[in-house]
Amino acid sequence: MILKIQNLSCRRGDRLLFENLDFQIQSGELLFIEGHNGCGKTTLLKTLVTLRRPDAGVVLWDKQSIFKLADEYRQNLVWLGHYNGLKGDLTALENLRIASVLNGIDASEEALWDALKTIGLYGFEDLPTTVLSQGQKRRAALSYLLLTKAPLWILDEPFSALDVRAVDMLQAIIAGHVEQGGMVILTTHQEVPLTSGQVKRLKLAA
Amino acid sequence: MFTVFKTILGRDLTLAMRRKTDILTTFFFFVIVISIFPLGVGFDKAMLQKMAPGIAWIAALLASMIALERLFASDYEDGTLEQMLLSHQPLIIIVLAKVFAHWLLTGLPLVLIAPLAGLQYHLSGDEVGIMMLTLLLGTPILSLLGAIGAALTLGLRGGGVLISVLILPLYVPILIYGAGAVSTSMEAGSNVQAYLLLLGAFLILALFFTPWATAAALRIASE
Numbered sequence: 001m002i003l004k005i006q007n008l009s010c011r012r013g014d015r016l017l018f019e020n021l022d023f024q025i026q027s028g029e030l031l032f033i034e035g036h037n038g039c040g041k042t043t044l045l046k047t048l049v050t051l052r053r054p055d056a057g058v059v060l061w062d063k064q065s066i067f068k069l070a071d072e073y074r075q076n077l078v079w080l081g082h083y084n085g086l087k088g089d090l091t092a093l094e095n096l097r098i099a100s101v102l103n104g105i106d107a108s109e110e111a112l113w114d115a116l117k118t119i120g121l122y123g124f125e126d127l128p129t130t131v132l133s134q135g136q137k138r139r140a141a142l143s144y145l146l147l148t149k150a151p152l153w154i155l156d157e158p159f160s161a162l163d164v165r166a167v168d169m170l171q172a173i174i175a176g177h178v179e180q181g182g183m184v185i186l187t188t189h190q191e192v193p194l195t196s197g198q199v200k201r202l203k204l205a206a
Numbered sequence: 207m208f209t210v211f212k213t214i215l216g217r218d219l220t221l222a223m224r225r226k227t228d229i230l231t232t233f234f235f236f237v238i239v240i241s242i243f244p245l246g247v248g249f250d251k252a253m254l255q256k257m258a259p260g261i262a263w264i265a266a267l268l269a270s271m272i273a274l275e276r277l278f279a280s281d282y283e284d285g286t287l288e289q290m291l292l293s294h295q296p297l298i299i300i301v302l303a304k305v306f307a308h309w310l311l312t313g314l315p316l317v318l319i320a321p322l323a324g325l326q327y328h329l330s331g332d333e334v335g336i337m338m339l340t341l342l343l344g345t346p347i348l349s350l351l352g353a354i355g356a357a358l359t360l361g362l363r364g365g366g367v368l369i370s371v372l373i374l375p376l377y378v379p380i381l382i383y384g385a386g387a388v389s390t391s392m393e394a395g396s397n398v399q400a401y402l403l404l405l406g407a408f409l410i411l412a413l414f415f416t417p418w419a420t421a422a423a424l425r426i427a428s429e
Contacts, residue, residue: 049292052429075294083285089224090217101213102293102300128224 001062001076001151002026003048003183008057010043017043018204021057027151027181028197030174032188035204041187042082044204045156048185049079075104078153084141088130092121092140095129099144107147115146120166134161145173153177155186210295211303218307232273232312233319239265240323251328258327259388262337263344265323266316266384267377270345273312274352274373275366277304278424282360291428297421305353305417313345336391336398340384343405350412351376357423380408 002024009019017040025031033041046052048059050066050073059066066073086095093112100107107115116125119139124132129140138161145153153174159167171192174184178197186192192199222229243261244254281287290300317338324334355373359365387401 051288051291071294071296074292077292079288079292081285081288083288085285085289087217087221087284087286089221094217094220098213098217099289101209102290102295104294 001183002060003152003185004060004063005048006058006060008044008047008059009055010040010047010052011055012040012043019056021202021204023200023202025183025185025200027183028178029183029200030178030192030194030197031183031185031200031202032191033185033202033204034187039204041204042156045079045081045154045185045187049077049154050074051079076150076152078145078148078150078155080141080145080153080155080158082156084129084137086129086137086140089128091126092116092129092132092143093125095140096143096147100147103148103150105147105149111147115143116140118146118169119143120169135163135166138162139166142170142173145177151182153182153184153186155184155188157187159188159190207296207299210299214300214303215307218304219310222307222311228273228276229311229315232269233315235272236265236269236316237319237322239268240326244326254327255329255392256389258323258329258333259337259385261327262320262323262341262388263381263385266341266345267348267374267381269316270312270348270352271370271373272366273308274349274356274369277308277353277356278360278427279356279365282427287360287424288428291424297424298417301353301417301420301424305349305420308353309346309349313341313349316345317341333388333391337388339402340387340405343402343409344380344384347380347405347409347412348377350416351380353420354416354423357420357427360424360427380405383408 004024006022008021010017033044035041043052047054050070053067061069061073061076093116096112096115100112116122119142121136121139121143124136129137132140142158158170162170167190174192175194178184178194240262247253247257278287281290291297293300320338320341321334324337329337352369352373355369358372359368362368383401383404387398390396390401391398
C-alpha cells in the first residue's frame with residue numbers, strides 16, 4: 001500500500017497555497033506535515049481524504065487515483081479533522097457505536113466499553129458529549145482509533161486540547177499503529193517517538 | 207447495509223427526541239397556519255370547504271420546508287457529516303435513512319393532524335380520508351425533494367430562504383395533484399384514483415432518483 005502525491009497544487013480563493021507537491025508514504029511510515037498557520041495543512045489533508053478536489057496534480061493509492069477509487073479508497077481511511085465529529089446530544093458510547101457501524105466494524109458492546117475505558121472516559125460514557133470538556137470530547141473522538149482496522153490514518157492536529165497523559169497515550173497509539181505496518185499522516189507541533197518504522201517530514205511554505 | 211440504515215434512522219430519531227423543539231415547531235406551524243386562515247377570510251362554510259385542500263397543502267409545503275434547513279446543517283456544523291461522507295457505507299443509504307427519519311418526524315405528524323384541518327373547514331369524513339391519503343403519499347416526496355435543496359445550500363448564509371426559492375417550484379406538481387385530489391373528491395360521482403396513482407408514481411420516482419442527487423450535492427457542499 002502506497003499513497004503517492006504527484007504535482008499537487010491547491011488554491012483557496014485566489015491564493016495559491018502550495019504547488020507541485022510530491023511525496024509518498026507507505027506501510028510503516030509516519031508523515032509529519034509542518035508549516036505555519038494558514039499554509040494549507042488542513043487543505044492538503046482534506047484533499048488526501050477526498051473531501052476536496054485538488055486544483056492540479058494527482059493523489060494515487062496503489063497507482064490508482066483516489067477520486068476514481070472513491071469508496072474503495074475510503075475503506076482504508078480514518079479521518080479526524082478539526083471537528084470531533086461527535087453529536088453533542090448523544091453519549092460517547094452512542095457516538096462510538098455509530099462510528100463503528102458507519103465504518104463497517106462489527107464491534108461488540110464490550111469492545112466499545114473497553115475502547116472508552118482505555119481512552120480515559122470511564123465514568124463519562126453515559127453523559128451527552130456536549131457536557132464534556134474539550135479534551136474529553138477529543139478523547140471520545142479518538143476512541144475510534146482503538147477500534148478501526150483501516151491502515152491509513154489522517155489526523156489534523158490530533159493532540160489539540162489533550163492533557164499530558166492523553167498526549168502520551170495518543171503518541172503510543174499512533175506509534176503502535178505505525179509499528180504494525182500502518183501509515184499515519186498528521187499535522188502537529190507534538191513529536192511522536194517511534195521505536196521502529198520511519199518518520200518523514202514535509203514542510204509546507206506559503 | 208440494513209444495519210447502517212437502522213443505525214442512522216435510530217440516531218436521528220434519538221437526537222430529535224432529546225431536542226423536541228425542532229419537531230414541535232414544524233407541527234405547531236402547520237396547525238397555526240391552518241387555523242388563522244378562517245380568521246382572515248371569514249367563516250363562510252362553502253368558501254372554507256372550497257379553500258381547504260389548497261390551504262392544507264400549502265401549509266404542509268411550508269411546514270416541511272422550515273424543517274428542511276436542519277436536515278443536514280447540524281451534522282455539517284459538528285463534523286459528523288464529514289465522517290458520513292468518508293464512511294465505508296454507501297452515502298445513498300445514509301441519505302435515505304436521514305430523509306426517512308425527517309419524514310417520520312415532520313411529515314407523518316402532518317398526516318395525523320389532518321383531521322383537525324378537516325374539522326375547521328367543514329370537510330366530510332371521506333374528504334378528510336382522501337386528504338390524509340394524499341398527504342401520506344405526498345409528504346415523503348416533499349422530504350425527498352427538499353433534501354436536495356438542503357444539501358445544496360449547506361454552509362451558505364441565509365440558506366433557509368434559499369432552500370425555499372430552490373425547492374418550492376419543484377413542489378408545484380405535488381401541490382397540484384395533492385390539492386386537486388381533495389378538491390375533486392368533493393364533487394359528486396368523481397374518481398380520485400388517477401390523482402393518487404400519479405402521486406404514487408411521483409413518490410417512486412423521487413425515491414429512486416433524489417438520493418443520488420442529494421448524495422452528489424453533499425459531496426459538492428463539503429468542499
